[in-house]
Amino acid sequence: MRVRIKGDVLCTLLLVIVLCTLLYSLMRSTNNQDTAYYKKSKESKSLVKTGNVKSYLEKPKSMGKTKLLSDDYKSSNEEPKAPTTQPPFDFQLYLRSKDYRNFSLMINQPNKCKRSTTDPFLLIAVKSIVEEFDRRESVRKTWGREGMISGVRVQRVFLLGTPKNKTAVSMWESLMHQESHYYKDILLWDFIDTFFNLTLKEIHFLRWAEEFCANAQFIFKGDADVFVNVENLINYLQNQNASEDLFVGDIINQARPIRSKKSKYYIPETMYGLGLYPPYAGGGGFLMSGITMKKLSQACQEVELFPIDDVFLGMCLQRINLKPVMHVGFKTFGITKPSAAPHMETFNPCFYRDLMVVHSLKPAEIWLMWNLLHGQQLPCSQKQRIKKPFHWKKAKQRVKAVTN
Template structure:
């Protein structure tokens, strides 16, 4: 009897243990599923805004994207990160596949033309000023028109002006832009507008279309200055320089860059893959802020551009065209297309100073208001650099003293 009772008790205990184990195994994954979303929801509701997270939220650099820094996530379980971070597709700053598929499309229609630019008013065209611009930058165009880009007779020679534009990439940001461009063209007669999107990598299209236009409508011009709308140009210095040049010969002058290497970093605005340009060095080219060329050179470049394969960086592309016609560009110290750098030996020197600009030709990266101010200062009735007494501390480079001179001074002081 006792043996039978003990056997029943043991069977009951084993059955209870088996049922408990089964219930535990069934309930365990359910509990985990209920808890995990609550944990992640709490994480999303109040994300920690550390210095590392702020760096991510404020970053605008394209390339490989991370939620936060790697150090911040060193102690976070990967299972918790997956539901909160959607996969992000890395995008290149430039769609090379699309560019390569459409790079041979290089003939776009001219929506706004100025066919009489170099014939009216009548007279010899000495200098044609061509300025790269975009539809939105009316204030910069107006600044150029009223300062260094004035048309008419300057120092006895005829100066003419055109602005080079394409279609705005985002047409909705500029309402009625077509009507505004037509009105601006009718009033100033200096707008050239082509039917291609005005983007950074389409500046090469702007280059070849301008050269083609100049060859067709302005083929008797002696010299051409081509530059950006955010440069200050001392036109009087340009004309003085050009009057000593032979207009019937080749001329290409600017801030020349030699032995520049292609940038292979995908994060850079100027990234070029080896599949597009396999050489290690670019040909010599001029900084796009501004350069001078003769009408003879313009005609040769217009023909060379038709034979050279398009390249997304317009400055380099023009260097390739110069290489095609075997013309070496000439460096001139008066072209500062990368801005003015304060000399280390003169920390007191103010770079935004009329006396600094008086002997230069082209200075890049200026605001419209700065261009107005500098122009007015240099063309005032009493220019600040015309009177020596107004310059309290003229800058002079210090000559390095030799060892002997220093020793001689020391001996004199001792005696």
């Protein structure tokens, strides 16, 4: 009897101990949760007070020490995010190095203007960068074709510098030599091809043209993203005297330096203190005679370099006392839609056939427009041609472009 009582007591004590242990562990975990909740609640309240609710809500939830393998994979294969804003242009560095203007020619075309018995009537020079092979091909196959065009000889060159990030363009130097060997139209200098180095491209091309293509009667210089109606250029130039000065384009007068640091064209007063720029041509494309090219080549060696190439060339024109001529056929800012017809489709060959230069087209658009203009007969009436400014009929009538 005594033995049974002792056994029951021992079992009861063991059960009590186990129950107490379980209750203690449960109470401890509950207290931890309450403490974490209190901290989290306190953090959220402080964030509400400081106005950082959004950052709190967007804060990733912690998963403790557990880490998924997929997280390691994503972090190792994720591309670094590009900076949202471009770093400001280093004007001090530019000012320190701008007096150096003699860069070597890595790829030359010394016989470009000597291959034929007849001198080139028109030399086409196109600004390009190494990466834009598709744009160069579009120009070669369309408006930039070499040979006899409208009864005169046309030659072509592309103007390039070295890429800013050489590692991003695999085997770029070998590719450029192969492209030059095949097309014989690449001019490559060893300065870095950036926006503010386009002035270097300007003076080096003028120097090259004076040395290797002095027999060209006229020069067209433009961008790779323009459409050029070469037949219209030639028709215009055949009425001009190559032995006289000529500089024609979309001329910008009374332009003021931009002082906003956010602008791509920002120029501090320490670099240019005057209130107005001299008249200059929009860089999308312009024409000049051979005699003007030679004068500009000499003048640009004497004018202090300026980071905006269009304005810099205007300074060189000012030095030789030559006033550039405005021509309505140069649309270096694109074809502007008339306010009376905001839904009008301007990408129309009936508009393009009377123009000379239209800026900001994609390679496919250049190819398409050239083929439309040189294909079958265009269904354009005389009223749709735009030799003169637009005149619009009254409202609620069908809107058409008319000429007097």
